[in-house]
Amino acid sequence: MDALELLAHDHRRVEQLFRDYRSAASDRQRRGVVELLVRELSRHAALEEMYVYPLAKQVFVDGGRxxxxxxxxxxxxxxxxxxxxxxxxxxxxxxxxxxxxxxxVEEHVREEEEVFMPRLRASVSRRELDDLGRLLAQARQGVPTRPHPHAPDHPPALTLAGPVAAAYDRLRDRLQRRPRT
Structure with missing residues (x-):
């Protein structure tokens, strides 16, 4: 998958988790879904912030805004x-x-899929998106699994803080027996 297909796949996975939450039969099942939502959305945001947004910032005329x-x-x-x-x-x-x-999430996904992704696809080559997709797939295992709203959200500070947060998150996940995806 190229990078944008991979991100759209993440969006579909999260949409399914929201459906799973609604259909959960117990507090325990709902909590399990919440833990998966936290993990998947934290990983997705980190990947976008570390790899996708810096590329868009470079290639879009108004990328910073x-x-x-x-x-x-x-x-x-x-x-x-x-x-x-x-x-x-x-x-x-x-x-x-x-x-x-x-x-x-619905508002963010709508904006990304209707505006941001088509614009990025038109701004970079297919090869760049394929290469970025491979990078995202590899990087997924080393990004934070918990939200860190006060951490840096763009390189270079994110590049330094991300791996530290990811290691800490994974330790907490194991200790708390969080579900893995």
């Missing part, structure tokens, strides 16, 4: 993810936060 808007959307999602991540199984606030997260 547009990427700033996307990073603002990411910040809102990360803050909601952090709030969800801190809740216990069965917490009454979970449904409200998942609904907020869904709204934030």
């Amino acid at each position: 547009e990427i700033g808007e996307h990073l603002g959307e990411h910040l809102a999602v990360k803050e909601t993810l952090l709030a969800l991540d801190r809740l216990d199984e069965g917490d009454e606030r979970t449904d409200e936060l998942v609904a907020r997260l869904r709204r934030e």
